[in-house]
Amino acid sequence: MAMDVVDYEIFGNEMQYVEVELDPGEAAIGEAGVMMYMQDGIAMDTLFGDGSQQQNGLFGKLMGAGKRLLTGESLFTTVYHNESSGKRRVAFAAPYPGKIVPVDLSQLGGTLICQKDSFLAAAKGVSLGIAFQKKLGVGLFGGEGFIMQKLDGDGMAFIHAGGTLMEKTLAPGETLRVDTGCVVAFQPSVDFDIQYAGKIKTALFGGEGLFFATLSGPGRIWLQSLPLSRLADRIVMASRAAGGGGKESGSLLGGIGLGSLLGNDE
Amino acid sequence: MSPGEAPLPARFYPAGGDAHGHPARLAWDDGMLLVQPEDSSGLLRVPASQLRVEARGFNHSQWAIAWAGDAGATHTHLLLVDDARIAPLRAAAPALFAAGDTTRRHSQRRFRVGIVLLAAIPLAFLGALLLSVEPLAERLVDHIPPGVEQQIGEAVLAHTRAAGPMITEGPAFDALQAIGKRLARPGEVLHFHLAARPEINAFAAPGGIVVVHSALMASAGSAEEVAGVLAHEIAHVELRHSLRQIVKSAGLRIILTGLSGDYAPLGGWAAQLGELKFSRDAERAADARGLERLKEARIDPMGMLRFFETLAANTPSGPALLSTHPATAERIDSLKAAIAAAPGAPAQSIGIDWEPVKNALNSPSGPQRK
Numbered sequence: 001m002a003m004d005v006v007d008y009e010i011f012g013n014e015m016q017y018v019e020v021e022l023d024p025g026e027a028a029i030g031e032a033g034v035m036m037y038m039q040d041g042i043a044m045d046t047l048f049g050d051g052s053q054q055q056n057g058l059f060g061k062l063m064g065a066g067k068r069l070l071t072g073e074s075l076f077t078t079v080y081h082n083e084s085s086g087k088r089r090v091a092f093a094a095p096y097p098g099k100i101v102p103v104d105l106s107q108l109g110g111t112l113i114c115q116k117d118s119f120l121a122a123a124k125g126v127s128l129g130i131a132f133q134k135k136l137g138v139g140l141f142g143g144e145g146f147i148m149q150k151l152d153g154d155g156m157a158f159i160h161a162g163g164t165l166m167e168k169t170l171a172p173g174e175t176l177r178v179d180t181g182c183v184v185a186f187q188p189s190v191d192f193d194i195q196y197a198g199k200i201k202t203a204l205f206g207g208e209g210l211f212f213a214t215l216s217g218p219g220r221i222w223l224q225s226l227p228l229s230r231l232a233d234r235i236v237m238a239s240r241a242a243g244g245g246g247k248e249s250g251s252l253l254g255g256i257g258l259g260s261l262l263g264n265d266e
Numbered sequence: 267m268s269p270g271e272a273p274l275p276a277r278f279y280p281a282g283g284d285a286h287g288h289p290a291r292l293a294w295d296d297g298m299l300l301v302q303p304e305d306s307s308g309l310l311r312v313p314a315s316q317l318r319v320e321a322r323g324f325n326h327s328q329w330a331i332a333w334a335g336d337a338g339a340t341h342t343h344l345l346l347v348d349d350a351r352i353a354p355l356r357a358a359a360p361a362l363f364a365a366g367d368t369t370r371r372h373s374q375r376r377f378r379v380g381i382v383l384l385a386a387i388p389l390a391f392l393g394a395l396l397l398s399v400e401p402l403a404e405r406l407v408d409h410i411p412p413g414v415e416q417q418i419g420e421a422v423l424a425h426t427r428a429a430g431p432m433i434t435e436g437p438a439f440d441a442l443q444a445i446g447k448r449l450a451r452p453g454e455v456l457h458f459h460l461a462a463r464p465e466i467n468a469f470a471a472p473g474g475i476v477v478v479h480s481a482l483m484a485s486a487g488s489a490e491e492v493a494g495v496l497a498h499e500i501a502h503v504e505l506r507h508s509l510r511q512i513v514k515s516a517g518l519r520i521i522l523t524g525l526s527g528d529y530a531p532l533g534g535w536a537a538q539l540g541e542l543k544f545s546r547d548a549e550r551a552a553d554a555r556g557l558e559r560l561k562e563a564r565i566d567p568m569g570m571l572r573f574f575e576t577l578a579a580n581t582p583s584g585p586a587l588l589s590t591h592p593a594t595a596e597r598i599d600s601l602k603a604a605i606a607a608a609p610g611a612p613a614q615s616i617g618i619d620w621e622p623v624k625n626a627l628n629s630p631s632g633p634q635r636k
């Protein structure tokens with residue numbers, strides 16, 4: 001299936017949104033709840049799955065639904081279809097401070113692996129799949145990085161990175177160790193592994209993650225400086241501290257330690 | 267195949283080159299890998315013996331083909347091919363892929379084992395919970411107060427009443443009460459109910475309740491035979507077999523019941539359960555206990571034996587009592603042995619003329635029912 005060619009423009013600095021221009025008959029898909037505005041003539045339709053051809057048939061649809069349930073994604077994808085005779089625009093907004101990353105899947109060999117909550121929108125025809133990280137190891141219990149999202153196709157996709165974006169092309173054999181929560185996306189040629197980061201003591205008192213991701217090249221990687229979960233942790237900690245002294249010990253364990261044991265980004 | 271006619275797309279990372287790599291086309295020709303970089307630099311020919319092939323990338327979805335660069339030691343050339351496109355090369359030189367395939371297989375297997383383990387943990391937890399139901403129920407039984415036991419028994423009885431007519435007067439009813447009275451120990455409260463039913467059966471419910479079917483009394487040859495069955499059923503009551511079974515069958519719900527301290531729902535469940543099947547051990551214990559009671563009451567234990575024998579001989583299809591009391595031959599034998607081993611004091615007849623009882627139950631007008 002030919003992908004819809006999408007023209008786009010990104011607005012804003014730290015709180016961005018992307019405006020996508022659809023030719024007559026073109027469509028884009030977006031995660032539920034990220035649409036910001038759309039012009040007259042664009043029809044919204046809710047699809048079971050992602051609207052790509054790979055999910056034809058009841059079984060395929062059920063499998064897709066099961067996988068989406070597993071990752072905590074919504075079962076339905078919203079399709080924005082230009083039914084007018086002229087060009088029309090629809091905008092998708094980033095849900096928290098950061099950068100919107102436009103990726104042209106045709107330039108990347110057709111596949112991109114990304115963190116499951118970083119997908120924002122794509123041209124219709126891009127399939128949203130789930131990829132389990134099969135090099136289990138301790139990664140299985142680390143939570144983050146075990147279930148990834150796989151984008152397939154040759155159209156444009158927009159993913160979102162929290163905070164500041166770091167984009168890098170790793171040379172063959174070049175390795176980077178990354179906090180699991182900071183990984184946004186990478187090409188499938190990148191060796192991705194999750195490793196035990198070290199002592200629990202560090203995790204409890206230093207706030208470091210128990211697990212980190214090892215990325216080795218060749219291939220392109222996208223990292224974020226501020227995963228949403230890290231931001232959320234700090235906010236929770238701060239609100240607890242403001243809430244009174246009685247919960248001090250609770251915040252040490254609950255805010256950092258237990259969070260990381262249970263596989264949050266921290 | 268040659269690079270031109272069967273192009274196999276790959277990404278080429280020449281030794282000492284940049285991190286981005288270049289698109290290239292691959293082909294296999296007579297033991298040589300042909301690499302044609304798309305930037306139109308010269309065609310490379312690499313002998314198979316120099317190639318190292320391994321599966322890598324996310325979930326081993328890529329094949330890395332490497333060989334030593336011209337300068338020798340430090341740098342190597344690298345080609346990356348997506349697994350989805352590797353088929354022509356794999357067909358041409360299968361040996362190159364053996365090691366990578368093993369890696370992929372192992373990783374797949376480890377993943378499956380991991381998933382199974384992950385699924386097994388909650389299942390094991392559930393299993394442990396289910397296994398602990400029995401001991402928990404067992405312990406709970408000992409803490410159920412007599413009042414609650416009575417309540418449960420009443421619920422079972424209500425179910426029996428709803429299922430069909432009861433006989434509450436007449437020769438058979440009177441005979442049953444008389445036999446029961448003879449069996450009861452001083453101060454012991456037992457309730458004997460007679461249900462008009464065509465199946466030969468009798469059962470015990472919590473709270474000292476024994477229900478006898480009219481067909482059982484009609485098929486018995488004497489009061490002593492009925493006394494044998496009653497003694498056995500009373501033993502079930504004494505040993506709290508019914509209660510235990512009800513509590514166990516209620517399963518997980520019983521834990522909640524125990525926690526809330528409200529045992530009333532148990533009666534409802536018990537009624538739904540209908541007749542309860544006890545374990546062989548429970549039956550054996552009830553036989554032994556029943557025999558003791560017969561001796562204590564100076565009732566001829568041979569009656570019990572005769573009734574079981576009649577049951578086993580005359581009803582090959584198996585009456586209801588047999589379905590809840592299986593292995594009759596074995597039980598008859600052990601009963602015989604027990605009687606022979608300790609005959610007890612000489613028996614005194616119950617003194618009920620059984621013919622009128624039978625006639626009352628078999629009369630065309632039927633027994634008085636209520």
Ligand SMILES: [Zn+2]
Pocket residue numbers: 498499502544549552591
């Ligand atoms: Zn029994």
